Amino acid sequence: MTTLAKNPRSVAPAADKPKPHGSLRRFGDLKIALLFIAPAMIGFIVFYVVPTIRGVYLSFTEYNILGDPEWVGIENYTAIAKDPLFWNSLAVTGQYVFLNIVLQTALALGLALLMHQVAKSTIIRGALLLPYLMSNVIAALLWFWMLDYQIGVVNQFIEWAGLPRVAFFGSEAWAIPTQALINTWRHMGYTALLIFAGLQAIPGHVYEVAKLDGASAFQTFRKITIPLLRPVLVLVLVVTVIGSFQVFDTVAVTSAGGPVNATRVIQYYIYQRAFTESDFGYGSAIAVILFLILALVAFIQMKFLKGNESDLD
Amino acid sequence: MTTTASRAQLPAATRRRRAFNPRRATAWALLVLAIAVSVLPFLWVLRTALSTNNALAANAASLLPAEFSFGAFKRVFGLQSAAEAVAEGGSGAQIDFWIYLRNSLVFSSITTAGAVFFSAMAAYAFARLRWKGRNAVFSLFLGTMLVPPIFTALPNFLLIKNLDLLNTMLGMVLPYLFMTPFAIFFLRQFFLNMSREVEEAAMLDGAKHLRIFFQIILPNAAAPIATLALLTFIGQWNEYFWPLLVGSQDDVRVLQVGLGVFKSQSPQGAPDWSGLMAATLISALPVLILFAAFGKKIVNSIGFSGIK
Amino acid sequence: MKKTLGAVAVAAAVALSLSACGGGASSAESSKGEISYWLWDANQLPAYQQCADDFTKANPDITVKITQRGWDDYWSTLTNGFVGGTAPDVFTNHLGRYGELAENKQLLAIDDAVEKDNIDLTAYNEGLADLWVGQDGKRYGLPKDWDTIGLFYNKAMLASAGVSEDQMKNLTWNPENGGTYEEVVAHLTVDKSGKRGDEPGFDKNNVAVYGLGLNGGGDSSGQTEWSYLTNTTGWSHTDKNPWGTHYNYDDRKFQESMEWFAGLADKGYMPKLETTVGAAMADTFAAGKSAINAHGSWMVGQYTGYKGIEVGIAPTPVGPQGERASMFNGLADSIWAGTKKKDASIKWVEYLASADCQDVVASKAVVFPALKASSDKAAEAFAAKGVDVTAFTEHVKNKSTFLYPITDNTAKVKGIMEPAMDAVVSGKAPASSLTQANEQVNALFK
Numbered sequence A: 001m002t003t004l005a006k007n008p009r010s011v012a013p014a015a016d017k018p019k020p021h022g023s024l025r026r027f028g029d030l031k032i033a034l035l036f037i038a039p040a041m042i043g044f045i046v047f048y049v050v051p052t053i054r055g056v057y058l059s060f061t062e063y064n065i066l067g068d069p070e071w072v073g074i075e076n077y078t079a080i081a082k083d084p085l086f087w088n089s090l091a092v093t094g095q096y097v098f099l100n101i102v103l104q105t106a107l108a109l110g111l112a113l114l115m116h117q118v119a120k121s122t123i124i125r126g127a128l129l130l131p132y133l134m135s136n137v138i139a140a141l142l143w144f145w146m147l148d149y150q151i152g153v154v155n156q157f158i159e160w161a162g163l164p165r166v167a168f169f170g171s172e173a174w175a176i177p178t179q180a181l182i183n184t185w186r187h188m189g190y191t192a193l194l195i196f197a198g199l200q201a202i203p204g205h206v207y208e209v210a211k212l213d214g215a216s217a218f219q220t221f222r223k224i225t226i227p228l229l230r231p232v233l234v235l236v237l238v239v240t241v242i243g244s245f246q247v248f249d250t251v252a253v254t255s256a257g258g259p260v261n262a263t264r265v266i267q268y269y270i271y272q273r274a275f276t277e278s279d280f281g282y283g284s285a286i287a288v289i290l291f292l293i294l295a296l297v298a299f300i301q302m303k304f305l306k307g308n309e310s311d312l313d
Numbered sequence B: 001m002t003t004t005a006s007r008a009q010l011p012a013a014t015r016r017r018r019a020f021n022p023r024r025a026t027a028w029a030l031l032v033l034a035i036a037v038s039v040l041p042f043l044w045v046l047r048t049a050l051s052t053n054n055a056l057a058a059n060a061a062s063l064l065p066a067e068f069s070f071g072a073f074k075r076v077f078g079l080q081s082a083a084e085a086v087a088e089g090g091s092g093a094q095i096d097f098w099i100y101l102r103n104s105l106v107f108s109s110i111t112t113a114g115a116v117f118f119s120a121m122a123a124y125a126f127a128r129l130r131w132k133g134r135n136a137v138f139s140l141f142l143g144t145m146l147v148p149p150i151f152t153a154l155p156n157f158l159l160i161k162n163l164d165l166l167n168t169m170l171g172m173v174l175p176y177l178f179m180t181p182f183a184i185f186f187l188r189q190f191f192l193n194m195s196r197e198v199e200e201a202a203m204l205d206g207a208k209h210l211r212i213f214f215q216i217i218l219p220n221a222a223a224p225i226a227t228l229a230l231l232t233f234i235g236q237w238n239e240y241f242w243p244l245l246v247g248s249q250d251d252v253r254v255l256q257v258g259l260g261v262f263k264s265q266s267p268q269g270a271p272d273w274s275g276l277m278a279a280t281l282i283s284a285l286p287v288l289i290l291f292a293a294f295g296k297k298i299v300n301s302i303g304f305s306g307i308k
Numbered sequence C: 001m002k003k004t005l006g007a008v009a010v011a012a013a014v015a016l017s018l019s020a021c022g023g024g025a026s027s028a029e030s031s032k033g034e035i036s037y038w039l040w041d042a043n044q045l046p047a048y049q050q051c052a053d054d055f056t057k058a059n060p061d062i063t064v065k066i067t068q069r070g071w072d073d074y075w076s077t078l079t080n081g082f083v084g085g086t087a088p089d090v091f092t093n094h095l096g097r098y099g100e101l102a103e104n105k106q107l108l109a110i111d112d113a114v115e116k117d118n119i120d121l122t123a124y125n126e127g128l129a130d131l132w133v134g135q136d137g138k139r140y141g142l143p144k145d146w147d148t149i150g151l152f153y154n155k156a157m158l159a160s161a162g163v164s165e166d167q168m169k170n171l172t173w174n175p176e177n178g179g180t181y182e183e184v185v186a187h188l189t190v191d192k193s194g195k196r197g198d199e200p201g202f203d204k205n206n207v208a209v210y211g212l213g214l215n216g217g218g219d220s221s222g223q224t225e226w227s228y229l230t231n232t233t234g235w236s237h238t239d240k241n242p243w244g245t246h247y248n249y250d251d252r253k254f255q256e257s258m259e260w261f262a263g264l265a266d267k268g269y270m271p272k273l274e275t276t277v278g279a280a281m282a283d284t285f286a287a288g289k290s291a292i293n294a295h296g297s298w299m300v301g302q303y304t305g306y307k308g309i310e311v312g313i314a315p316t317p318v319g320p321q322g323e324r325a326s327m328f329n330g331l332a333d334s335i336w337a338g339t340k341k342k343d344a345s346i347k348w349v350e351y352l353a354s355a356d357c358q359d360v361v362a363s364k365a366v367v368f369p370a371l372k373a374s375s376d377k378a379a380e381a382f383a384a385k386g387v388d389v390t391a392f393t394e395h396v397k398n399k400s401t402f403l404y405p406i407t408d409n410t411a412k413v414k415g416i417m418e419p420a421m422d423a424v425v426s427g428k429a430p431a432s433s434l435t436q437a438n439e440q441v442n443a444l445f446k
Helices: A025-058 A075-082 A084-118 A122-133 A136-146 A153-160 A172-201 A204-212 A217-245 A249-254 A266-276 A280-305 B022-049 B071-076 B082-087 B097-127 B134-146 B149-162 B169-177 B181-193 B197-204 B209-220 B222-237 B241-246 B255-265 B273-306 C002-020 C042-058 C071-084 C095-103 C111-116 C155-161 C179-188 C252-267 C281-286 C297-305 C342-352 C355-363 C372-384 C390-398 C410-425 C433-443
Strands: C033-039 C062-068 C090-094 C142-147 C149-154 C207-212 C290-296 C311-314 C326-335 C401-403
Touching: A025 A280, A025 B097, A025 B134, A025 B149, A025 B169, A025 B209, A075 A084, A075 A280, A084 A122, A084 A172, A084 A217, A084 A266, A084 B022, A122 A172, A122 B022, A122 B273, A136 A172, A136 A249, A136 B022, A136 B255, A136 B273, A172 A217, A172 A249, A172 B022, A172 B273, A204 A217, A217 A280, A249 A266, A249 B255, A266 A280, A266 B149, A266 C071, A266 C410, A280 B134, A280 B149, B022 B273, B071 B273, B082 C042, B097 B134, B097 B169, B097 B181, B097 B209, B097 B222, B097 B255, B097 B273, B134 B181, B149 B169, B149 B241, B169 B241, B181 B222, B197 B209, B209 B222, B222 B273, B241 B255, B255 B273, B255 C071, C033 C042, C033 C342, C042 C062, C042 C297, C042 C342, C042 C355, C062 C342, C090 C095, C090 C342, C095 C326, C095 C410, C142 C342, C142 C355, C149 C155, C149 C297, C149 C326, C149 C390, C155 C179, C155 C290, C155 C311, C179 C207, C179 C252, C179 C290, C252 C410, C252 C433, C281 C290, C281 C297, C290 C297, C297 C311, C311 C390, C326 C342, C326 C390, C342 C355, C355 C372, C372 C390, C410 C433
Parallel strands: C033 C062, C033 C090, C207 C290, C326 C401
Antiparallel strands: C090 C326, C142 C326, C149 C290, C149 C311
């Protein structure tokens, strides 16, 4: 880990000068702190706090942007409860999150172990990181081309293998898994690097001791590596889950919610209602619900997986 | 004891003694496969960008460009006439990626500069200054990381609209300009770990916090700040949702949004694949350049930023 | 004293008169300068560019900046422009969208200008001009062009299948057995081993050439996908058109027709819906993968431009009631209510709707302009290129057209119907599922 180059203790505190701001120290920094925080505070309040409040307010209105918001109480929420597309979006998003987590975590963990074992060079890590640096839009379009039904290269290979072509983006069964695959492709390198860093942080002597005790590879993995990796793994899980719930870019640019409703994920549905169908109030209400879901998910994850503690300490 | 050997279960300290270890070979093979899967698609994009649309169907799997041509790039930069474009399978529509490129550069640069600088100031306050309520406020800030962007996007859109800043660069830049939660978190971590000696020496000499910040802290934090700036720039470059909402008119549209609509430019026709791939490459180019120049920094930053 | 009073009086009078003319901007400003114009069809761009150049020659202090955007991008950016106050001064409007725009007061009413400048509304093809009068009785556009639906077919495939062009031009259809339409489509379908769709041993899972191409599910209008069939049974989309408030997707006749349509894909005569993602029906036709495509007259240029394929155009089939039917869509140019160049925009719109521009469009043979005289010229221009467009013009002459459904809430209706129709056409849901969708749609109008 990078640390600041420490300046050696070359400056001896002058013994006769009293410590500045002695008892005022506790409060003395407040003024200057406010100055330092001011810009960030402005950003925080104007673009995070106020919108949160306004978003909640809007969820109780009917608003088509071109007019004025009209208070309708909990009408939006009751409509959402009855809206098949809303429940569909939850199901579709849930499917996506699940596939994503399973694939991504498994692959990333595997890759991290491989790298830790075999090669740690920056070039290899860089190569794996490349997809992550590209935007979601680029990743989506790239695969939209490669997986094209008519002339995509992947389907060409599939046909050569004697199997029927797959309509990756057009088939309802494949649509969401395809999105999950694209996302996994984009993130697995990054996640692998995160876990890799965690692996690096495990002190070598722990393994030596284990080996001396005669532990097998599997036992070492299960009883030492995983528990010591837990904070990293938990962090990765939390971040991946929350991030997956917010999938939008790849869907917007390729399948736009289709075929039928197979990729109409929550964020896309919100966008559709708010901007395409000019139903801002309804869209806001769904956004509120999404926020609550995410808060709950994060809370559960942190609580049950006890990510705050590290077994190393 | 029997072990169930699989690649995921290799112990951490394998000694490189054997000349040929099948386990290592498999491990290498898998790693190479992963690298191939990560990198080859980009080469495929390049190959397609240098092809001509009409020949694509016939040569669906050939590694070389199908009928080599720079036409796609010309099209994307608006250098081909409508007739030529249509003849090559393009849409004959007006596309001008120079403007989008410029907009992306401006957007990313401004937001990065602002966010990093102001976040550094705030991070310093959280890490180094002592004041009442410091930790509570920091937790609040941290909480913003949990808020889904879509949730604040709708009201922010309205705010920008109320300020009459829709479809202006200022309107696009504002929400990011003052801070990003990640930047504050990242820099605070760093400042916390910084040694205090130089700082305390300067304070004993009577220096005020502002001076300390600008003349001591910042220079010493140049490395992580640079890394943060890089990461932020890349993140901003790749932003799609917010610029889509707020910057839809051509003079402020950014590359990612332009790319997203490129597909739908062709009237009644299939996408202009070579043009689309050329546009994709151009959109990826700046990040690729940054990566080539600062790859090591970026790669090494992942571990540091990822762990609490 | 008197002199100054007089001066003040004159100044006041001048001030009053100045403020009387022109709403927000002074009238001088609103009739000069650059106006922005949007359209979506790149095929028509050259024609309108020429119109713009001619217009500027005739009106030297007005220039027109044309922007073309692809269909999806067009509407979302336009809406964004309304919200953000940066919409174009003039833009091509579509019957399917204009109801909402008028209701949200985004369109400028041009009744005064039309009356003042004596625009002859009877010179347009029948019915077109009235379409652009909103529910409030005000006019929001002048007709620009019209289109109908026809069957594009591959002449070579017909010949090798032994189907005469005469047969092709006199097809019949009914929802029970598909009439001669289904027979021809089946016969033109060829599987990978060369068997035709109506021969024993036909493998519907390995089709090389589909008898009928597919564009998509058709969402709420089915303009090119199925409306030319459903509307021959006596069914119509809404209770009245324009400005209906009740949709009829629950009608038994409609659902039977959709069952038949979805059945075509089942039988292997039409591609599966999932394969249409990322592909375009016209290009699939050009690649020799479909024999017949039902498409609109705006596509003539594209189909006839494909190299190596000889394309014929036949009218849509005759339905069970003995008549043909084709959706009749008309575009118009509308002015944004927030424009700062009101007078210049009105001049441009009137120019676009005049023979000067419409004849130019006609000569390029891409679409049929709205003016009767101009659309005749277009037919001639097509003929001069060797393309027989009577299949399209017949509908207008025989009055076998029906309007694109014009109602409020079209965006929401489409949002409901698109997945519902996709589900039916892909075979995932039975046609009876449309009844539930219909209920949702009609609930919007309560």
